[in-house]
Amino acid sequence: MLRKHSVTGGPKKTSPIQVVLSTCAGFTLRLSATSAVRLVYALFVVRGVRGLIVFPYGDFEYPGPMTRRGVVLIVAVGVVAAAAFVVFLADPFNWLAQSEPVPSYVIAIDAGHGGRDPGAIAEDVEPNVYEKDINLAIVEMLRELVDAEPDFAAEQIRTLDIFISLEDRILQAAEAGAEVYVTIHVNSYFNADPHGIETIIDDTREQDDDAWVLAELIQSSVTEATGARDRGTRSQESYLQRATFPAVSVETGYITNPEERARLIDPAYQQQIAQGILNGIRQFIDWRYPANLSP
Numbered sequence: 001m002l003r004k005h006s007v008t009g010g011p012k013k014t015s016p017i018q019v020v021l022s023t024c025a026g027f028t029l030r031l032s033a034t035s036a037v038r039l040v041y042a043l044f045v046v047r048g049v050r051g052l053i054v055f056p057y058g059d060f061e062y063p064g065p066m067t068r069r070g071v072v073l074i075v076a077v078g079v080v081a082a083a084a085f086v087v088f089l090a091d092p093f094n095w096l097a098q099s100e101p102v103p104s105y106v107i108a109i110d111a112g113h114g115g116r117d118p119g120a121i122a123e124d125v126e127p128n129v130y131e132k133d134i135n136l137a138i139v140e141m142l143r144e145l146v147d148a149e150p151d152f153a154a155e156q157i158r159t160l161d162i163f164i165s166l167e168d169r170i171l172q173a174a175e176a177g178a179e180v181y182v183t184i185h186v187n188s189y190f191n192a193d194p195h196g197i198e199t200i201i202d203d204t205r206e207q208d209d210d211a212w213v214l215a216e217l218i219q220s221s222v223t224e225a226t227g228a229r230d231r232g233t234r235s236q237e238s239y240l241q242r243a244t245f246p247a248v249s250v251e252t253g254y255i256t257n258p259e260e261r262a263r264l265i266d267p268a269y270q271q272q273i274a275q276g277i278l279n280g281i282r283q284f285i286d287w288r289y290p291a292n293l294s295p
């Protein structure tokens with residue numbers, strides 16, 4: 001929309017709110033509130049939507065003969081206005097830049113079990129140790145680490161000691177636009193011997209599925225970060241097959257092994273697990289999207 005400046009000689013209906021720019025030189029230059037809004041709007045349009053430019057118009061009137069002082073003043077105001085507009089367009093102080101990069105990758109992290117489903121339980125110690133609590137503690141730490149990455153955004157599936165169905169966990173991750181899905185668990189066995197970490201994917205995945213790469217990278221980085229025994233990666237029948245994105249279950253240790261159980265309830269060790277898992281996720285994203293690697 002392009003309109004000419006309205007130049008009038010006589011009394012004129014004007015906006016009640018006016019900024020009187022100058023009355024000292026035999027003319028009056030008023031910028032009505034409407035025109036001020038239009039001016040601001042036009043500046044945003046110029047910066048925002050290319051191809052659509054709206055020019056503001058003001059209420060400009062000079063009842064008497066124009067004096068030389070008036071002409072000089074009008075030219076001066078015009079030069080200042082033009083300079084301000086150029087500075088606005090060039091944005092030399094970067095006022096218009098976004099201060100934070102927008103996270104590109106949603107990382108779904110889940111604490112296995114919860115609520116009425118405690119997962120594995122160590123009943124031979126007081127107080128009893130529940131898998132669901134260890135899972136949630138590690139996921140809370142992992143969320144902090146994920147959200148600290150400028151291009152990651154964590155989608156924490158279970159945040160409380162509540163029951164969530166396996167279907168709903170995958171659904172929540174899918175609705176969040178998850179790039180990967182990592183669920184945290186603790187293993188158990190009928191005797192105290194086994195210990196160590198393993199990472200599991202579902203058995204519907206082909207050999208070239210990205211889930212294998214995610215599992216291998218997490219498994220190697222989490223065993224490196226913790227020094228735990230590396231039990232490797234494997235596939236088994238799992239609800240993870242519902243996920244269209246790479247999904248893994250990290251079995252972070254054996255609650256039935258007294259030494260490993262003692263480590264699993266230690267916040268310092270939980271932090272090592274979380275850091276190891278984050279490192280694996282980072283390596284996976286950098287492998288999956290090599291063009292986005294920062295220089």
Ligand SMILES: [Zn+2]
Nearest residue numbers: 112119185186
């Ligand atoms: Zn479990």
